[in-house]
Amino acid sequence: MMKIAFSTCPNDTFVFYAWVHRLIPGAPPPAVAYADIDITNSLVAGENGPDIAKISFAALPWALPRYALLPCGGALGRGCGPLLLAANKAGSPDHPAGLAGRRVAVPSERSTAYLLFRLWAARHVPGGVGEIVVLPFHAIMPAVRDGLVDAGLVIHEARFTYHTYGLNMLVDLGNWWEADTGLPIPLGAIVAKRDLDLTAIAGWLRASVQYAWRHPAEPMPYIMRHAQEMSPEVAQAHINLYVNRFTEHIGEEGYRAAAALLGRAAQAGLVPEADLSALRQAVNI
Template identity: 70%
Template sequence: MNIAYSPCPNDTFIFHAWAHGLISGAPELNVTYADIDITNHLAARSEGPEVMKISYAALPWVLNDYRLLPCGGALGRGCGPLVLTRDSIDGNIEPTSAALSGKRIAVPSERSTAYLLFRLWAEQQVPGGAPEVVVMPFHEIMPAVRDGKIDAGLVIHEARFTYPTYGLRMLADLGSWWETDTGFPIPLGAIIARRSLDSEAISGWIRASVDYAWSNPAASEGYIMDHAQELSPEVAQSHIALYVNNFSRDLGEDGYAAIEALLGRAAAQGLVPAFDLSLLR
């Protein structure tokens, strides 16, 4: 079975057991490691892998061909994307969200949940709405903000732990804003499978892989660090602790409600294509 997920520690932790043939009855995996911006666009093509990790924000484009699986993804609290800046913008020391008006912000993908949350936040918090957006590879964003090539950056994942080393400050925690605004957890990354496949069986294999990871946390350490993009073991473990939780095993009603709230609001504002919300379940 062809599968695509990121080399980030949460994905390699979750899928380690299945990828290494440790799940009874599960088919052998042919793994493609790809940034979520790549998988978001792969899912919109007919030749995309059977199973993959994409942003929840990309679901409206692919739900006719792919089914959202209730496990394996990233959804939680206290784990949202951050808006980062330098200590000043145009000489404005300790800038606020208003300082982004008319500025340029780098984002890792225009179909990412981070970008969608940013657009919803900016409509409320930035005079004139969202500033100019520049799509930039994730690993280039913090250096570009630090070096003054861009006014602000939208970052995800391990950047929550490493941005101070770039001399940057957090202007906004979009996860905290979302939780306060809606009361829901933050939908970040989804696992999808082609509708022609047995989604219940695939979900069972993913849950078994999650259970194995939790029961044998040391077993995946080598695999995680081989793909951790120069992260320290401490940062990798912090990443896993933040993004792998009970929602990774089962979205449950709270998870589905959060996803419907995010995509329903985004569709109402024209940020994603209109779609049938019932396709999410």
């Protein structure tokens, strides 16, 4: 039995569907813990974390002592970055400088979204933002709408639904990153404990991705059971955006994106220094 932790987001349940349902020859049966990204980011920093986990690339500096980055199963891409939102009403910030001193909700302080926000805000918010409030990602848009926070940093399917909450986009941080670096956005990573057979795990994971691509309708009942009242159309749009060529293999461009993010963040004092050469774990798939 192999302990695996990942979120209920459609891209994660799509990626792991075949493995969870024992459809990958040779793959051990998984004991799955479904957990928000803020929780999985914390789990891999401790002594007794899962064997395999989906985490933010931003959490890698805390994970690398015990875990290796796998070259498949993750979420990288273009046009899929986090958005910074505010309410469409009087008194809400309507431009970047208006965030100075404001309360901003984020999905995790060890998320790629948060790192991008901090790197962007250092250049665009004179005096800096005020209080940072960590909320589960599905609670952020209601909090912005209801005035509990002044702005919110959202990820995943929120880019398709934020209009329904009466919110405006202040900035697409993915577009900012791509324009600034020319690189894709490294959002979610799959890591496995270093003392396991990493090549075998990577092979099973890639096989699970490929199975779901060959049979795209088959995983949908499983995906929708975990999709938190999301419509099938939004779930499919989510999968189409976040499951792509980088999911099958991160590739040279993906490794450079991860190193660029963590290098900049370490230089800004936002994450610990890490051996970025350790990202390129020798896994033959």
